[in-house]
Amino acid sequence: MSQTNRPHGANWRDFAWLKQFMPRGLYGRAALILIVPIVSLQLVVSVVFIQRHFNRITVQMTDAVVAEVSLIVSQANASKTVDQALEAARRIATPLDTRVALPSDPVTTQRQLSDFTGTRVVSTLEQGLSDLIGVDLETNRALVTMAISTDHGILRVVLNRDRVSATNPHQLLVLMVVTGFLMTLIAYLFLRNQLRPIRRLARAAEAFGKGQVLPYRLAGATEVRAAGKAFLDMRSRIDRQIEQRTLMLSGVSHDLRTPLTRLRLGLSMLEDDARDDLQRDVDEMERLVDGFLGFAQADALEDAPEQVDPVEFVHHLAENAQRAGMNVTLGEVADLDERPLRRASLERALDNLLGNATRYGSRARLSLIQGRGDLRFVIEDDGPGIAVEDREEALKPFARLDKARNQNKGSGVGLGLSIASDIARGHGGHLRLGDSADLGGLKVELVLPL
Ligand SMILES: Nc1ncnc2c1ncn2[C@@H]1O[C@H](COP(=O)(O)OP(=O)(O)OP(=O)(O)O)[C@@H](O)[C@H]1O
Ligand SMILES: [Mg+2]
Incomplete structure (x- = not known):
């Protein structure tokens, strides 16, 4: 079966769009690799804990209360008068730390939104007590107040909230998030030490x-x-x-x-x-x-880089060349700030290029251009130029093209371009040969990273 023919199943390419949201640096990626599992683990544990464990405990505790209240109600119903009913209810309720009142007012069911075990408490009570009128968990959050209809009127039952659900359930979650955060921080600090040598x-x-x-x-x-x-x-x-x-x-x-x-x-x-x-x-x-x-x-000539003002440098080069009798003019000169450059080697490279331009052409133009992320010294001339297919060859040491063209000007050694190219590479840049649109001859660009 051909490998490219895969109609089913996810391909990694399908997630290519995800890449643009991913951090590019090693730090960011490492942090992501660290944080994603921790956060997912916490989420899973929290959800499972609340869903299963926590709800089940609440239901079990509430069921016990349902049994007690059912007993109270049945004893009250078995009594003949209201007073006897209240007496019977109290007899059971008091030792259980539960208060009762009869007859009493009805209660409407209400609970706070943030009280997430409250739902379970209310639903379990409603299921277990068929005569339940209402449960109030909101008015006093420490108490559960129920109203139940009996044969002698409405019975009110009040008991402590901690008898139906575990207190402060969120403490565990808070603790987990805080330790998770602390652990991530510590891990990140260790990780940073591991990443530093890579960056160096x-x-x-x-x-x-x-x-x-x-x-x-x-x-x-x-x-x-x-x-x-x-x-x-x-x-x-x-x-x-x-x-x-x-x-x-x-x-x-x-x-x-x-x-x-x-x-x-x-x-x-x-x-x-x-x-x-x-x-x-x-x-x-x-x-x-x-x-x-x-x-x-x-x-x-391993001259150390020094602070060079490129604008002043270009003017200096042009003047020097003119004094040596070359026909060199200045073109566009971008306004660039000082930067570390190897002045002596650069001067040597550009002198070579200017020498070529005036040797193979009759006039040369020197420009300084700021490109995107680079700066370029551009030298153009009105000579015959170099054909596209010869350009690579011309950059090699001892390469001289087409002897006939330089006969009257004396043949060179064939090192000028390769020296300039070496120097450009020594700066992390390169030499580019092209055609001059204005002057019709060769255009040489010495490109340096900014
Ligand atoms: N501006 C130019 N216009 C046309 N041809 C050029 C130009 N610059 C260089 N060339 C061609 O490229 C070849 C290589 O140039 P390069 O500067 O490396 O050597 P060279 O000028 O011959 O000798 P030298 O070592 O004296 O500079 C030259 O022989 C020439 O044929
Ligand atoms: Mg030369």
């Missing part, structure tokens, strides 16, 4: 995603500790790998410089037609080596 782990992992290393100490239950340990191992492994890559790249670049310098020296002493070509090759190699070194430093 989440914070440390989130910070690491943004390139910050928060101190993290293993704590909490075994499972949380295991997750924390795995996280710490992962963090140090990633750190180690970055360090190794940096060391290797800078080592190689550094070691290549010495033979290159020797080559250049040797070349300058050569008298040959091929000398200029060789010289150009050496220049190219030096530029590449410089590029590698720069790339390696992008990781090594």
